[in-house]
Amino acid sequence: MADRRIRGRIPGGWLTVARLGILVSVLLALSACWSTDRDSSAEGDGDSDSVGRLTITGAGATFPFPIYSRWFSIYSRDHPVRINYQSIGSGGGIRQMIEGTVDFGATDAPLTEEDLDRIPGTLSIPTVLGAVVLTYNLPDMARSLRLDGEIIAGIFLGEITRWRDPRILAMNPDVEIPDRDIIPVHRSDGSGTTYVFTDYLNEISPAWRTRVGRGNAVRWPTGLGARGNEGVTGQVRQSPGAIGYVEQVFARQNNLPMADVRNRRGQFVAPSIEATTRAADGLAERIPDDDDFRLSIVDADTEGAYPIAAWTYLLIAPHYRDCNRGRAILEVIRWALLERADDVRDLNYAPLTLEIRVRALNALKTVTCGTDRRPIFDPDRDFMAEAIGEVEAPELEIEIDGEPEPESDPVPPSELEAGADPDGRQY
Amino acid sequence: MAGSTDGGGLLARLLPSRSRGNLQDQIYGLILLVFGLSLPVLFLFIVLRIGSESQLAIEAFGWGFITSQEWNPVLREFGALPFIFGTVVSSFLALVIAVPLSVGLAIFLTELAPRWLAGPIAFATELLAAIPSVVYGLWGIFVMVPWLRFTIQEPLSRRFGDTIPFLEGPAYGFSMMSGAVILSIMIIPFISAVTREVLDAVPREQREASLALGATRWEMTWQVALPYAMPGIIGGAILGLGRALGETMAITMVIGNRPDIAASLFAPGYTMASVLANEFTEATGALYLSALMEIALILFGITIIVNIMAQFLVWRVAKQGGR
Numbered sequence: 142m143a144d145r146r147i148r149g150r151i152p153g154g155w156l157t158v159a160r161l162g163i164l165v166s167v168l169l170a171l172s173a174c175w176s177t178d179r180d181s182s183a184e185g186d187g188d189s190d191s192v193g194r195l196t197i198t199g200a201g202a203t204f205p206f207p208i209y210s211r212w213f214s215i216y217s218r219d220h221p222v223r224i225n226y227q228s229i230g231s232g233g234g235i236r237q238m239i240e241g242t243v244d245f246g247a248t249d250a251p252l253t254e255e256d257l258d259r260i261p262g263t264l265s266i267p268t269v270l271g272a273v274v275l276t277y278n279l280p281d282m283a284r285s286l287r288l289d290g291e292i293i294a295g296i297f298l299g300e301i302t303r304w305r306d307p308r309i310l311a312m313n314p315d316v317e318i319p320d321r322d323i324i325p326v327h328r329s330d331g332s333g334t335t336y337v338f339t340d341y342l343n344e345i346s347p348a349w350r351t352r353v354g355r356g357n358a359v360r361w362p363t364g365l366g367a368r369g370n371e372g373v374t375g376q377v378r379q380s381p382g383a384i385g386y387v388e389q390v391f392a393r394q395n396n397l398p399m400a401d402v403r404n405r406r407g408q409f410v411a412p413s414i415e416a417t418t419r420a421a422d423g424l425a426e427r428i429p430d431d432d433d434f435r436l437s438i439v440d441a442d443t444e445g446a447y448p449i450a451a452w453t454y455l456l457i458a459p460h461y462r463d464c465n466r467g468r469a470i471l472e473v474i475r476w477a478l479l480e481r482a483d484d485v486r487d488l489n490y491a492p493l494t495l496e497i498r499v500r501a502l503n504a505l506k507t508v509t510c511g512t513d514r515r516p517i518f519d520p521d522r523d524f525m526a527e528a529i530g531e532v533e534a535p536e537l538e539i540e541i542d543g544e545p546e547p548e549s550d551p552v553p554p555s556e557l558e559a560g561a562d563p564d565g566r567q568y
Numbered sequence: 569m570a571g572s573t574d575g576g577g578l579l580a581r582l583l584p585s586r587s588r589g590n591l592q593d594q595i596y597g598l599i600l601l602v603f604g605l606s607l608p609v610l611f612l613f614i615v616l617r618i619g620s621e622s623q624l625a626i627e628a629f630g631w632g633f634i635t636s637q638e639w640n641p642v643l644r645e646f647g648a649l650p651f652i653f654g655t656v657v658s659s660f661l662a663l664v665i666a667v668p669l670s671v672g673l674a675i676f677l678t679e680l681a682p683r684w685l686a687g688p689i690a691f692a693t694e695l696l697a698a699i700p701s702v703v704y705g706l707w708g709i710f711v712m713v714p715w716l717r718f719t720i721q722e723p724l725s726r727r728f729g730d731t732i733p734f735l736e737g738p739a740y741g742f743s744m745m746s747g748a749v750i751l752s753i754m755i756i757p758f759i760s761a762v763t764r765e766v767l768d769a770v771p772r773e774q775r776e777a778s779l780a781l782g783a784t785r786w787e788m789t790w791q792v793a794l795p796y797a798m799p800g801i802i803g804g805a806i807l808g809l810g811r812a813l814g815e816t817m818a819i820t821m822v823i824g825n826r827p828d829i830a831a832s833l834f835a836p837g838y839t840m841a842s843v844l845a846n847e848f849t850e851a852t853g854a855l856y857l858s859a860l861m862e863i864a865l866i867l868f869g870i871t872i873i874v875n876i877m878a879q880f881l882v883w884r885v886a887k888q889g890g891r
């Protein structure tokens with residue numbers, strides 16, 4: 142009888158064994174397929190695939206992923222370079238740069254000194270601007286809610302807990318505001334969005350600076366945490382009286398209500414691409430001479446600027462051992478910043494001003510390659526003249542190991558003409 | 569067994585019963601030995617790796633890591649207590665909800681339900697186990713949490729919130745309670761499936777004997793079938809608990825993710841698995857990463873302790889041999 146009881150405790154034992162057997166055989170079959178696949182394609186060397194392309198890997202921020210993937214896929218269509226960008230998060234991008242497993246990284250929050258000590262000389266190159274907006278769940282508002290930094294800090298510090306707080310009412314005299322508890326919602330996962338938002342509050346509010354500070358993840362004094370922009374949006378939508386912060390592109394795509402925020406000049410600014418670009422206006426003078434772009438642009442003192450904005454960076458090594466690799470990376474950045482600026486607006490990102498883009502490219506002139514540590518870009522190159530069409534951009538030679546690159550493009554011409562180019566632009 | 573001087577010395581010591589016999593059997597034994605050892609070795613590697621990665625945090629915070637409530641990535645101060653609390657409490661509450669439901673369900677299916685009803689219900693229950701946890705999470709955000717908030721939490725906290733600390737407001741919806749409820753839904757299929765199997769395995773003679781002695785159906789179930797199946801039921805509950813402890817996605821979407829220790833069921837909480845999933849991708853700085861690794865190590869430790877306790881419990885109950 143004891144025997145039977147034991148059998149009772151492990152029901153379906155034989156069934157499990159049978160399932161395991163099936164699983165193992167499926168796995169074996171799969172691995173067999175996999176290995177033949179690899180055998181047939183692994184003829185070139187590790188870095189270039191069978192059509193003779195150079196594969197470059199990058200990893201990092203999720204926020205600029207749509208624009209990066211668009212740039213990189215268009216670029217690889219008529220260049221022998223394939224760029225593999227993995228949006229694993231800013232922190233992951235920095236970590237992979239430190240471990241040296243990627244050719245370039247990407248981050249929303251500027252590199253800290255601690256990180257920079259571990260990858261000395263790494264350049265932070267701004268590419269596009271992003272903004273963080275406040276979205277809320279209040280019924281039937283005739284017009285957007287108006288807030289300023291002090292009130293936002295008060296809400297997320299837990300000091301302002303009711304919507305009919307006199308400070309909020311005073312700022313919104315002509316709208317009906319319901320008598321409800323405020324439920325602040327923040328990101329629970331570490332995020333560049335959180336960095337920008339807390340950077341702004343850190344700048345505006347002394348109380349925030351002493352009690353919370355800024356970072357990809359912080360110790361929130363109050364409120365609910367939700368995962369991702371979509372999580373914050375979901376919680377705000379489900380909870381009357383909630384307010385949360387999300388990335389502007391996301392809010393725009395989902396038609397979320399967005400609060401107007403008072404900027405340094407005292408104007409209430411609705412989040413928009415123009416207002417975000419304006420946050421970086423006149424910033425060129427503030428960039429130090431050593432071209433360290435890691436500066437905060439929140440609460441910009443500019444007419445019409447939206448105050449919760451930041452730029453996102455590519456992380457570029459100061460030296461590439463393989464000149465082809467270095468050239469390809471720098472060239473794609475130049476191409477994207479100077480020739481593909483319109484893509485940025487299409488995807489709801491805010492573009493950098495031309496002045497700053499040229500400044501960023503000039504900073505890249507210090508990047509070297511090869512054993513003789515030659516600069517990749519000609520130090521005398523005039524990017525401004527190239528941008529306004531005075532000078533033709535010189536070609537950078539990229540040699541592919543193994544078989545020579547065929548003259549004809551790997552993509553059939555018909556596809557290029559029809560090519561997924563929604564705007565009918567030439568490239 | 570004295571033949572340790574001959575060829576398969578090591579093998580003989582490891583597998584005494586297989587060491588003799590022909591070559592084929594010896595090879596067979598050796599291959600199975602490799603299979604058998606692969607998992608403990610893997611386990612060892614994981615523990616060693618997580619342990620070495622968390623070294624920095626262990627040195628920096630010592631035992632204080634387990635008792636500190638402060639989790640502040642900005643100031644580089646890390647303490648795991650709110651996460652340990654959240655994991656243990658949410659899983660325990662989930663068990664409290666899920667075990668009676670699952671056992672009741674299993675009894676109904678094995679003892680009472682007509683065949684045409686039992687099949688579909690059992691099928692539907694097992695289907696619950698196949699739903700991806702992110703789907704549970706989304707359902708939680710959009711359906712379960714608003715429902716809990718407006719029909720349960722808000723009325724209860726308004727009525728009893730001032731007198732009973734467990735029901736204190738404000739009721740956000742996203743809370744320890746929501747986390748526990750979603751966990752319980754997720755583990756019910758496991759517990760009920762195991763319970764059903766073990767109830768099915770109760771010998772027919774036992775049931776018939778008790779009925780023949782004049783027992784009612786109720787008495788037969790509670791005095792004969794359940795005691796007989798008890799070790800299996802406990803095993804099923806532990807299986808569910810293991811799943812609840814490690815569940816990440818669904819619970820992080822509904823628990824509110826606030827690293828606080830609150831008495832109220834309506835207050836948000838945070839679990840160890842959730843903080844790992846949330847903060848690992850964006851964590852920079854050696855100490856921060858190391859602190860997250862130490863949380864993983866503690867979660868590992870808790871899981872092991874729970875499993876050892878479960879083994880002990882099953883052993884005790886089995887030894888008593890029912891009633």
